[in-house]
Amino acid sequence: MAEKGGLRAREINIDAGWYGGHGFRVVVLDPDWDHERASYTTSDLGEFVATLEGWMWMIAQRGELPKPGP
Secondary structure: OOOOOOHHHOOOEEEEEEEOOOEEEEEEEOOOOOOEEEEEEEOOHHHHHHHHHHHHHHHHHHOOOOOOOO
16 A cells, blocks of 8 residues: 555656657656656666666655656
8 A cells, every 4th residue: 555645645746758869758747747856768678677667666665766867
């Protein structure tokens, strides 16, 4: 059960996909595009999938948001 008021109780959105000319991108939004919390871009499919899986696990299992990138 989600803890009341905690990260797991909020709606966190993840946008992930291929952006032509830029590569694969994962973006964590809390709760919308006006509140981008972290993003990662790569041309490597394996890194993209690993990042997406890792961030989803971090949010769902640990109740934490990924750290913003540089």
